[in-house]
Amino acid sequence: MESGGETRRIVVGGGISGSLLSKSLQFNAAVTLIDPKEYLEITWANLSNMMEPSFAERSVINHRDYLTNGLIVTSVATNITDTEVLTADGRRICYDYLVIATGHMDLVPMTKTERFINIKQKIQSADSILIVGGGPTVVELAGEIATDFPDKKVRLVHKGARLLEFIGTKASDKALRWLKSRNVEVKLEQAVELSHNMQNHNRRNHQSGLPFPLCRKAFGFIMA
Numbered sequence: 186m187e188s189g190g191e192t193r194r195i196v197v198g199g200g201i202s203g204s205l206l207s208k209s210l211q212f213n214a215a216v217t218l219i220d221p222k223e224y225l226e227i228t229w230a231n232l233s234n235m236m237e238p239s240f241a242e243r244s245v246i247n248h249r250d251y252l253t254n255g256l257i258v259t260s261v262a263t264n265i266t267d268t269e270v271l272t273a274d275g276r277r278i279c280y281d282y283l284v285i286a287t288g289h290m291d292l293v294p295m296t297k298t299e300r301f302i303n304i305k306q307k308i309q310s311a312d313s314i315l316i317v318g319g320g321p322t323v324v325e326l327a328g329e330i331a332t333d334f335p336d337k338k339v340r341l342v343h344k345g346a347r348l349l350e351f352i353g354t355k356a357s358d359k360a361l362r363w364l365k366s367r368n369v370e371v372k373l374e375q376a377v378e379l380s381h382n383m384q385n386h387n388r389r390n391h392q393s394g395l396p397f398p399l400c401r402k403a404f405g406f407i408m409a
């Protein structure tokens with residue numbers, strides 16, 4: 186099964202786990218990384234990335250930058266047999282060892298360049314921003330926008346009785362006070378009725394938090 190004296194290891198998924206593993210294995214085995222994107226994204230920097238493109242430049246890393254001694258297949262693995270991985274672009278890649286590190290699947294741009302659609306510019310051109318939800322991502326996003334754009338009208342609508350419901354009330358209260366001190370209007374116990382188009386947008390984009398237009402001068406983020 187071995188090829189050229191090296192074991193063939195396939196890693197499916199170029200997220201945090203798959204990328205770290207591929208990087209670590211690359212000089213000990215013939216490594217193939219299969220991922221639909223050309224880059225690794227440090228997910229916990231997503232929200233800062235939206236506000237600060239130079240930050241994004243450091244937290245979205247082309248697979249080729251760290252995987253210098255491996256094969257990169259930019260495609261989706263569609264099937265796996267005992268010996269091969271089949272990909273959407275029609276390849277059949279043999280392996281001795283297989284790692285499946287597919288995490289969760291978001292619809293994201295394929296290239297690093299496409300990834301940098303300038304969300305900051307969209308926010309800059311909006312007068313008001315509506316954020317729906319009350320979890321940690323929402324609170325962080327509202328905080329980022331309120332800090333970088335103190336003159337924008339930021340509204341946060343959450344159907345729950347408090348923000349950050351998964352942790353204690355002390356932290357919820359502190360987050361609420363902080364947001365209000367930055368003039369974020371927080372509406373609790375209120376639900377936003379989504380149109381069909383917005384629901385579709387939410388299904389497609391809420392993980393990456395891409396904004397959708399509400400009207401010419403307003404944007405919204407749905408993270409509920």
Ligand SMILES: Cc1cc2nc3c(=O)[nH]c(=O)nc-3n(C[C@H](O)[C@H](O)[C@H](O)COP(=O)(O)OP(=O)(O)OC[C@H]3O[C@@H](n4cnc5c(N)ncnc54)[C@H](O)[C@@H]3O)c2cc1C
Pocket residue numbers: 197198199200201202203219220221222228229230231232260261262263286287288289290291322392
């Ligand atoms: C906005 C946000 C903020 C977060 N903040 C934190 C934080 O602060 N702290 C923390 O610990 N965690 C945080 N997380 C969670 C953390 O990102 C995940 O736990 C981590 O990314 C999981 O890594 P993973 O490699 O297992 O999977 P993922 O990062 O989901 O990567 C999976 C990879 O597999 C690829 N893939 C999927 N299906 C296929 C297929 N069929 N073929 C080929 N490739 C495929 C995907 O394209 C992706 O590249 C956050 C997540 C998000 C979205």
